[in-house]
Amino acid sequence: MRLSExxxxxxxxxxxxxxxxxxxxxxxxxxIFPLLNMAGWVxxxxxxxxxxxxxxxxxxxxxxxxxxxxxxxxxxYIAFFAFGAYTTALLSSPKFELRWPFLVVVVLSALIAMVxxxxxxxxxxxxxxxxxxxxxxxxxxxxxxxxxxxxxxxxGPNGITGIYSPxxxxxxxxxxxxxxxxAAWLVIDKPVEYYYLVLVCVAVTAVLxxxxxxxxxxxxxxxxxxxxxxxxxxxxxxxxxxxxSVVLSAGIAGFAGSLFAYYSNVISPxxxxxxxxxxxxxxxVLGGMGSIPGVILGAIVLQALPQVIRQAAGAARxxxxxxxxxxxxxxxxxxxxxxxxxxLPDTLxxxxxxxxxxxxxxxxRQSLFDLEExxxxxxx
Amino acid sequence: MGAILELQGVSMSFxxxxxxxxxxxxxxxxxxxxxxxxxxxxxxxxxxVISGLYEPDSGDILLKGESVAGLRPDQVHDKGxxxxxxxxxxxxNMSVLDNVLVGMHSVTDAGLIASMLRLPKVRREExxxxxxxxxxxxxxxxRFSGPRQQQPAFSLSYANRRRLxxxxxxxxxxxxxxxxxxxxxxxxxxxxxxxxxxxxxxxxGYTILMIEHxxxxxxxxxxxVIAMDHGVKIAEGTYTEVANDPQxxxxxxxxxxxxxxx
Numbered sequence: 001m002r003l004s005e006x007x008x009x010x011x012x013x014x015x016x017x018x019x020x021x022x023x024x025x026x027x028x029x030x031x032i033f034p035l036l037n038m039a040g041w042v043x044x045x046x047x048x049x050x051x052x053x054x055x056x057x058x059x060x061x062x063x064x065x066x067x068x069x070x071x072x073x074x075x076x077y078i079a080f081f082a083f084g085a086y087t088t089a090l091l092s093s094p095k096f097e098l099r100w101p102f103l104v105v106v107v108l109s110a111l112i113a114m115v116x117x118x119x120x121x122x123x124x125x126x127x128x129x130x131x132x133x134x135x136x137x138x139x140x141x142x143x144x145x146x147x148x149x150x151x152x153x154x155x156g157p158n159g160i161t162g163i164y165s166p167x168x169x170x171x172x173x174x175x176x177x178x179x180x181x182x183a184a185w186l187v188i189d190k191p192v193e194y195y196y197l198v199l200v201c202v203a204v205t206a207v208l209x210x211x212x213x214x215x216x217x218x219x220x221x222x223x224x225x226x227x228x229x230x231x232x233x234x235x236x237x238x239x240x241x242x243x244x245s246v247v248l249s250a251g252i253a254g255f256a257g258s259l260f261a262y263y264s265n266v267i268s269p270x271x272x273x274x275x276x277x278x279x280x281x282x283x284x285v286l287g288g289m290g291s292i293p294g295v296i297l298g299a300i301v302l303q304a305l306p307q308v309i310r311q312a313a314g315a316a317r318x319x320x321x322x323x324x325x326x327x328x329x330x331x332x333x334x335x336x337x338x339x340x341x342x343x344l345p346d347t348l349x350x351x352x353x354x355x356x357x358x359x360x361x362x363x364x365r366q367s368l369f370d371l372e373e374x375x376x377x378x379x380x
Numbered sequence: 381m382g383a384i385l386e387l388q389g390v391s392m393s394f395x396x397x398x399x400x401x402x403x404x405x406x407x408x409x410x411x412x413x414x415x416x417x418x419x420x421x422x423x424x425x426x427x428x429v430i431s432g433l434y435e436p437d438s439g440d441i442l443l444k445g446e447s448v449a450g451l452r453p454d455q456v457h458d459k460g461x462x463x464x465x466x467x468x469x470x471x472x473n474m475s476v477l478d479n480v481l482v483g484m485h486s487v488t489d490a491g492l493i494a495s496m497l498r499l500p501k502v503r504r505e506e507x508x509x510x511x512x513x514x515x516x517x518x519x520x521x522x523r524f525s526g527p528r529q530q531q532p533a534f535s536l537s538y539a540n541r542r543r544l545x546x547x548x549x550x551x552x553x554x555x556x557x558x559x560x561x562x563x564x565x566x567x568x569x570x571x572x573x574x575x576x577x578x579x580x581x582x583x584x585g586y587t588i589l590m591i592e593h594x595x596x597x598x599x600x601x602x603x604x605v606i607a608m609d610h611g612v613k614i615a616e617g618t619y620t621e622v623a624n625d626p627q628x629x630x631x632x633x634x635x636x637x638x639x640x641x642x
Contacts, residue, residue, distance in 0.1 A: 208496040209496075211496050215496075219478055220485050223471050223485075226472065226474060229469060230465065233462070234457065234548060234551075236482070237452070237455075
């Protein structure tokens, strides 16, 4: 059997499974996973891998809005993650001796990232393709370098340390409830607690985005990607719709960044390297642009798989580190050749990937039409 | 009946070329007006100026007395002008139904937060949109029935894609419908069918301005015909008047032919 036949069969098989099966199945696995740790079957290190994977799921979901739905490439996406993380770090750490309430900080972090999205989105609306890639790449680097050099604010390369754990309720309520039993969950400071917190955030984000995808706004994004001229002529305000997608995706990255800062306690500019942006792009491409289950899978595969391999590599661990990016590269190249629509593709992108050149189709149709219908009608 | 669309001395040039030269005409309510003219006479440019893709160099365009000149295409669409394209411009990977739903974008208003939460209001609007879209597709009997609505637009036959473009333009119930060569590339039987369809649209109260090369169609549906050549309006009137106008004959067939008919 040829390889293309295999991929065809896989496509056919995955297309038959209803999407709800993936959603429920994935959620059940995600909920059960920490229980394995509590039972002592899985090391806590894997729970940490789980938290980071979920954060990347959230990033991929956000990037998917601009890349998968609106069709705008963003190579500096991690900058919005940085905005969220630093906002949280500044508002909830000994740096300025602040400890603002968790909810306020998370919302503010997302909002600041959205403002950043608006600022970079507005002047780049007209750009597409290569130009957009260059500008967003530069934006990502500018943000990182600014953070590195803004010593007074960000401690530069040393980063901000001692970020406080999130408290879900106010201090007063916490004292009266104590810190034992179920009340212990009100202060998020253990990996399990972070895991479930992030899981809830990811699940809510996925549901909200999925609703949006199937709304008039989602359709407008898709229409703009398919044919911008036709879309504006059909009454879609291109600038507003594009800006909305950029700002929303930035907000999700800011949200994820905030959770990341809380979780890791310490943040420094090296968490926001250009390579991280590229990895998120890879997650979206691997999973399937425009497909929510796809990008979730893509993020988990690319984030968790290296850890699994590292574990399996044992003594050859450092060896593997060297080849990590090479393996990433090979996976992406193989994907783009054999399954360009991703692991769990979105309908539109599957058509996009497998469609014959429309002009070519047009010609074929025209000649068929001349042959069949044309002559038949002449007889009439 | 009042004028829906008025063009007042509209000019548009590209570098040294005057594609449209102080063009003045109007389209009255519930009327079908056809623009004819040889290739390069400025017909499609006129459409592009009206629909906001180009901003006219001078002159004004009024829709129901309100100027729409210089507005963006989406704003013009909001005001009530929707159009089809000579070279098909469908969202080819999207389903037939979704194509029509996109056409309703400007007449619906579910916002970001409401759509994310899928509030009852949004669900109601979405259901109403779908019902409306099906109704519009039903206007082309047998062409977009049942499962075909879920198929991608690119899988349709050429004639059906043209029909779908008209359906998408109708989705917002425009005050003025611009059709750019609606029967281009169709066989005689299909053109006749589209012609009947256009008449039905007039009966439903639509006002239509169209560009067409197929003279049978022009003759069959037009209340008035405008002939253009080199960006200038050279004749206007009923089909018979325009078809026998010496300037029109000259534009199409050359000077000698015009003298022969005269």
